[in-house]
Amino acid sequence: MRTIWVLGDQLSRRVGPLANATPGRDRVLLVEAADKIRSKRWHRQRLHLILASMRHFAAELETEGFDVDYRRATTMADGLAHHQSVYAPSEVVVMAPLNWDGRQLLERLDVTISPNDQFLCSPEAFAQWADEHLASHARLTMEDFYRWQRRRLDILIDDGQPTGGAWNFDKDNREPPPKDGRGWPEVRRFALTDIDEAVIAEIEGYDVWGEPPVGWWPTNRADALLRLGDFVEHALPTFGAHQDAMLDAEWSMSHSLLSSALNTGLLLPGEVVAAAVDAYQDSHAPINSVEGFVRQVIGWREYVLGVYWLWMPDYRDENRLAATRSLPPVFEGQASTSMACLGGVLGNLERNGWNHHIERLMVIGNLLLTAGVDPRAAVDWMWRSYVDGAEWVMLPNLIGMALHADGGRMATKPYAAGGAYINRMSNYCKGCRFDPKKRTGDDACPFSTLYWDFLAGNEEALRSNHRMGRQLGAMRKLADLDGVRERGAEITVALTEGRL
Ligand SMILES: Cc1cc2nc3c(=O)[nH]c(=O)nc-3n(C[C@H](O)[C@H](O)[C@H](O)COP(=O)(O)OP(=O)(O)OC[C@H]3O[C@@H](n4cnc5c(N)ncnc54)[C@H](O)[C@@H]3O)c2cc1C
Ligand code: SF4
The missing domain is CATH 1.25.40.80 (Serine Threonine Protein Phosphatase 5, Tetratricopeptide repeat)
Structure with missing residues (x-):
């Protein structure tokens, strides 16, 4: 009998080898690998989403009459090896993974990789x-x-x-x-099933963060x-x-x-x-x-x-602006912040495991960019913190769009902006102790300071970008640039120490 191995982000009956599978002719394998679960400090809602979705999918296939081998193993490779030794399948077929490392792993294993048709454009x-x-x-x-x-x-x-x-x-x-x-629109909360509840209890045994799932x-x-x-x-x-x-x-x-x-x-x-x-x-x-x-x-x-x-694979190591700072502790709830926008957006992330696009790009990404946080640390954090995280979507959005770490391959100019942008597009600034119009002084908006500080600090790298000419010109004319640079340094230290 043939085995169809279904990966945790391929939970559809309509694509890959499962699209033409028949109970009695095909067996299904799903592997929950402990090393993957332990590899990161996941947001609770992210870890729950993957494990509960896999288990629900396995249960649905069983209801349809499939023989499903749902295996908990130390690694993906171990899970496959045990499956093969127990069932001796004629062939193990798996749809090509969407992530680079998954593809590399499967190419080393005794499986047939079939094309991935989860997207409209492969x-x-x-x-x-x-x-x-x-x-x-x-x-x-x-x-x-x-x-x-x-x-x-x-x-x-x-x-x-x-x-x-x-x-x-x-x-x-x-x-x-x-x-x-x-x-x-009010957001519907889905009733948690016995499977959900079991996963929620189980994940407390791992190093996780964020609020537990509520549906x-x-x-x-x-x-x-x-x-x-x-x-x-x-x-x-x-x-x-x-x-x-x-x-x-x-x-x-x-x-x-x-x-x-x-x-x-x-x-x-x-x-x-x-x-x-x-x-x-x-x-x-x-x-x-x-x-x-x-x-x-x-x-x-x-x-x-x-x-x-x-x-890929070089793309994940791009760091053209040579950003090396560590991830500020506020990003994982290990420090508080008096920046109203950042506190609000990170609070939503802690509660829901999700932010919308502009919050990700113009608050989180903008801060990571202008504060010079290492792109690899940023990718790792986002990947484990968002319910929809995956390397294929994270790298272009973060390395390319938000952090300009690829030197402009994806987006023609950095998405750096001062407090004026956030003030125009949100109601956060009204309740903030900082002033979006100020770039120096104790009450200067950190976004406004870091925006100019970023332009000054990266002038050399951005000089050849014709779309940055106007901004760089404006930065050079600032009479208080020295004060901005000084305040910028204070802000980045305060962020790193969790005191902003
Ligand atoms: C720094 C950064 C990191 C991001 N990381 C992720 C991530 O890990 N996973 C992820 O799915 N999206 C990511 N995005 C894209 C986007 O922010 C989310 O897809 C979106 O916020 C999800 O919410 P939604 O389903 O309500 O999207 P909507 O705003 O309703 O958009 C509809 C759908 O379009 C797709 N989409 C929209 N924009 C993008 C985009 N830029 N890239 C890919 N898909 C997009 C999503 O599938 C989304 O569900 C990231 C964006 C940025 C700027
Ligand atoms: S003043 Fe600055 S830090 Fe405060 S909410 Fe506005 S943009 Fe954010």
Whole structure:
């Protein structure tokens, strides 16, 4: 009998070898490897999500009539070896892992690796697109890839033209928070099953952090479909306009909260995009919201997977700005902070294991960048702290977008910003002891100080970037630059010592 080995982020009956599997003809193997669990100090909700989703998936396959070998082993390789010695399968087939190290491991084992079809554009198809694109373009851009995806998949295309007459509606999005005090969609909490409860109790035996799960994150297909339905019904209509806004009392606003289900395989990109497009066609959601969502899923999400595979393995070691500081203790709840925005965003992370995109990019990433934190420490922390963390998505977003550690391969300029940006896009500054308009003095906003300090400290590395000319010029003209540098040094020390 053949064995299909299903990895923890491949929990779908519709992809890979499982798509054509039959109970009685195929056996299924899942391995929970202790070394992987112990390898990092995971957020409780992250560890629970993976283990509970794997166990629910195994139970569903058993209900369908499959013989499932759910194995707890010291390592993945041990789990496979024990399975092979007990069942002597004719062949072990496994869908190609999405992460580099997983692929390397499987290539050393006695298994057949089948193509990964969890994405609409596989890494191989992306590499071919990139090759052809670079023959006539100087660089890869998400925008070009996205338009190629839209056309070839025929998503939001009418008679060869983009639906609504434009490829994007950013001018209608990126609004600051609304001032009308509106309500936001309530987030459904899924009932915790016996499997969830058992995992929650078990993970207390490991070195974990963050608050325990309360049911925000679906750990089975039925709940993931409920989350998708909730998003399309209640949040998609308002997804676009305030996508980039942050509010201290609202952790989810109109975001989809679908990333963890997409990244574990409980949902597939094609079905979530189809649900959003249907909502547009039924006049339930406007084009700026639907296009904005489609762009995230078939554009950004597939683009980051593609560049990850194109640029690995060297990509993970990129550190072009030579950032070497350690991760500040506030990032893991080991210190408090009087920076209202940082405290709010990290509080949400501790409670929910999740932040929305702008919180990740313009608060967390911005601080890690301007404070010069080592990209490897930043990646490790984010990977274990977010429910949707995975190396393929983390590296381009963090090394490329947020930290500019790849020297501009992914994003043309660093996403560094002072307190003025956060003040415009959130309501945090009103309740903060710092002043976003100040860059020197005790009450200067750390973001405003570090922004200018970062430009001065990295002038040499950024000089050849023509998109940075205006900012570097403004920095050189600052009359109080010495004071900024002095305050910048104080802030980074205070951050490292957990006193900011
Ligand atoms: C520094 C940094 C680190 C990030 N790390 C992760 C990560 O580990 N895992 C992860 O899934 N996303 C990551 N992202 C991307 C993005 O922030 C999250 O996907 C999003 O916040 C998840 O919430 P949501 O499902 O409500 O997303 P929505 O805002 O509702 O977007 C819809 C979907 O689009 C996809 N998506 C949107 N933007 C991106 C992107 N830049 N890259 C990949 N997919 C995207 C996600 O699957 C998401 O579920 C990161 C972004 C930054 C700036
Ligand atoms: S003043 Fe600065 S630290 Fe305080 S909330 Fe605003 S941006 Fe954040």
